[in-house]
Amino acid sequence: MKKNRNDEGSVLKRCMLYTKPYTGIISLCTIVSVGNVALDVFVAYLLRRLVSSSLASMYKELSIVVLLMILTITAGIIFKYLKRYLAGSISTYIMRDMKENISSHLENIKALKVDSNHSGEITSRMTNSVASLQRFFELDLSDFIYQPLILIAVLIYMIFINWKILLVNIILILLISFIAMVLSKPISKYTQEAQLHLGKANSIAQDTIDGIHMVKALNLYDTLGKKFGKEVLKVLEKNLKIEKRYSIVISIQMIMLIVPISLCTLYGGYLAVKGDMDPGSLITFVFLLNLMSTPAFIIPQMITSLKSATGTASHLFEILDWEQERKDGDTLEKLKSSLENKEISPVELSNVNFSYDGTSKVLAGLDLKLENGKTTAIVGASGSGKSTILKLICGFYEPTEGYINLFGNRLSTWSLTEARSLFSIVSQDTYLFPATIAENISFGKPGASLNEIIEAAMTANAHEFIVELPEGYNTLVGEQGSRLSGGQRQRIAIARAVLKNAPILLLDEPTSSLDIISEALVQDALEKIIVGKTVLVIAHRLFTIKKADDIMVLNQGRIVEKGTHESLIKKDGLYSKLYFKQFLTQEGASSNAAREVSGVC
Numbered sequence: 082m083k084k085n086r087n088d089e090g091s092v093l094k095r096c097m098l099y100t101k102p103y104t105g106i107i108s109l110c111t112i113v114s115v116g117n118v119a120l121d122v123f124v125a126y127l128l129r130r131l132v133s134s135s136l137a138s139m140y141k142e143l144s145i146v147v148l149l150m151i152l153t154i155t156a157g158i159i160f161k162y163l164k165r166y167l168a169g170s171i172s173t174y175i176m177r178d179m180k181e182n183i184s185s186h187l188e189n190i191k192a193l194k195v196d197s198n199h200s201g202e203i204t205s206r207m208t209n210s211v212a213s214l215q216r217f218f219e220l221d222l223s224d225f226i227y228q229p230l231i232l233i234a235v236l237i238y239m240i241f242i243n244w245k246i247l248l249v250n251i252i253l254i255l256l257i258s259f260i261a262m263v264l265s266k267p268i269s270k271y272t273q274e275a276q277l278h279l280g281k282a283n284s285i286a287q288d289t290i291d292g293i294h295m296v297k298a299l300n301l302y303d304t305l306g307k308k309f310g311k312e313v314l315k316v317l318e319k320n321l322k323i324e325k326r327y328s329i330v331i332s333i334q335m336i337m338l339i340v341p342i343s344l345c346t347l348y349g350g351y352l353a354v355k356g357d358m359d360p361g362s363l364i365t366f367v368f369l370l371n372l373m374s375t376p377a378f379i380i381p382q383m384i385t386s387l388k389s390a391t392g393t394a395s396h397l398f399e400i401l402d403w404e405q406e407r408k409d410g411d412t413l414e415k416l417k418s419s420l421e422n423k424e425i426s427p428v429e430l431s432n433v434n435f436s437y438d439g440t441s442k443v444l445a446g447l448d449l450k451l452e453n454g455k456t457t458a459i460v461g462a463s464g465s466g467k468s469t470i471l472k473l474i475c476g477f478y479e480p481t482e483g484y485i486n487l488f489g490n491r492l493s494t495w496s497l498t499e500a501r502s503l504f505s506i507v508s509q510d511t512y513l514f515p516a517t518i519a520e521n522i523s524f525g526k527p528g529a530s531l532n533e534i535i536e537a538a539m540t541a542n543a544h545e546f547i548v549e550l551p552e553g554y555n556t557l558v559g560e561q562g563s564r565l566s567g568g569q570r571q572r573i574a575i576a577r578a579v580l581k582n583a584p585i586l587l588l589d590e591p592t593s594s595l596d597i598i599s600e601a602l603v604q605d606a607l608e609k610i611i612v613g614k615t616v617l618v619i620a621h622r623l624f625t626i627k628k629a630d631d632i633m634v635l636n637q638g639r640i641v642e643k644g645t646h647e648s649l650i651k652k653d654g655l656y657s658k659l660y661f662k663q664f665l666t667q668e669g670a671s672s673n674a675a676r677e678v679s680g681v682c
């Protein structure tokens with residue numbers, strides 16, 4: 082049977098892997114902890130000598146013991162500081178590595194995984210789960226070494242003083258640990274569930290903020306608020322269950338701690354009165370019991386918080402188990418001769434089948450070949466798979482059957498990073514980073530000079546509106562470019578593509594959501610940048626692709642017609658139907674608008 086990578090043992094092992102690079106500092110921490118334990122036990126030994134020498138009124142011995150005690154306690158303080166500092170450093174390093182590991186893993190995660198998980202949930206794992214794991218490491222790591230050691234040392238010392246009292250203690254400690262373990266068992270599960278609901282609550286909060294305008298317009302506060310409240314309530318329920326468990330474990334421990342100390346003091350006192358135990362040993366025994374009470378109290382708590390931490394870690398490690406994009410493949414250098422051969426098609430899809438969910442086919446036996454330096458348009462009804470073709474060409478997804486060639490070589494053999502450097506993409510929903518306009522444009526060519534940026538903006542018809550902004554090229558665009566209009570965002574994206582100067586341009590309905598004036602500006606910019614490039618354009622509005630060299634009509638995942646605009650109109654097939662339907666709709670819309678305008682006038 083396949084072993085579950087998320088069971089507690091496996092999760093702990095994976096956590097331990099993060100400690101590997103720090104074996105040196107962990108060894109030092111262990112040595113300091115051993116020193117700490119030795120000093121603590123030495124204090125007990127000195128106490129015994131102190132009582133014995135004061136009873137015997139040996140002042141010289143007494144002053145030596147007091148001096149030793151002061152030195153030992155001082156050294157103990159320094160060792161405790163070192164132990165805490167070293168453990169804190171280890172946990173800080175481990176958490177840094179874990180965060181780096183997760184974020185570098187996320188960068189290379191397959192698009193399918195990101196698509197099928199809410200970004201808010203992923204962010205929640207990255208922030209809440211990491212933060213609670215960090216708290217665990219910071220608080221508990223030093224105790225994981227020190228507490229078991231002190232417990233063992235104290236037990237050994239006690240054997241020499243009185244093994245019978247010790248036996249009673251061991252039985253009680255085992256009982257405490259057993260009860261704590263049983264009671265804390267569900268904590269790991271509750272923590273995982275709490276993290277899951279927290280992720281969902283965060284996703285709803287993120288949706289509400291991202292779609293704030295739509296939320297206001299549709300009065301969705303109540304609906305989303307209820308959904309958010311439901312998830313928060315579940316988080317609360319799980320956390321209350323965890324707290325309930327913690328409280329029971331701690332209460333039982335308290336009772337179980339008082340009982341052995343009281344019993345041992347009573348029994349020891351009885352032995353001292355009988356003369357079977359000297360007063361020095363009795364006082365030392367009670368001191369040792371007190372020393373032992375901390376690990377006896379903390380170890381079960383450590384087991385409980387370890388369970389909680391494994392729950393959190395397992396939630397986090399799930400991300401690390403998500404499949405990654407491959408990193409290997411051929412470089413541009415290796416494929417140079419193919420890239421320079423103008424006879425080879427830059428992009429070719431052959432008999433490509435694709436399904437997102439493994440059942441319903443989005444593309445079925447699709448054949449598509451782009452000609453070097455020519456513009457090919459794909460048209461088709463909404464949901465026919467046009468954008469999916471672009472995603473496959475960019476290597477975000479892989480075909481379930483068939484193949485894709487880039488400059489005559491299988492995309493599956495290319496390095497994905499190198500392959501993507503051959504494309505510039507301008508899509509209907511342009512993503513701008515929350516940085517300045519200049520930075521957003523320069524992402525097309527990292528390190529580009531301001532002159533290059535301005536030149537690109539000019540080609541993209543963006544320069545004029547940029548210089549009119551109060552801070553010009555240094556204007557911050559806001560989250561997802563929220564401080565710019567749709568048309569302005571598109572022209573920034575085009576400027577980015579100009580700077581990138583990649584040989585293949587992928588345009589995914591870049592003018593579909595623009596008004597007539599913005600559309601004209603964007604269209605004009607696009608016409609400038611497509612010169613000499615191989616272009617694949619997806620269009621809803623068919624009049625925008627009338628000049629394309631080749632038009633492919635997509636229906637139910639396959640190309641059903643192809644040709645120029647004129648030849649397809651002549652053919653009187655699906656394209657011509659779509660075209661005239663749009664034409665009539667637009668005509669209708671224009672005459673309605675004209676009627677409205679004349680009515681107003």
Ligand SMILES: Nc1ncnc2c1ncn2[C@@H]1O[C@H](COP(=O)(O)OP(=O)(O)OP(=O)(O)O)[C@@H](O)[C@H]1O
Pocket residue numbers: 196437438443461462463464465466467468469470
């Ligand atoms: N990430 C995804 N996961 C699952 N199904 C998806 C995903 N993206 C798209 N689909 C489905 O695949 C089909 C094709 O989608 P695609 O976006 O390629 O169509 P399209 O022709 O570009 O549509 P439109 O013109 O409306 O943008 C649709 O049925 C859509 O619901």
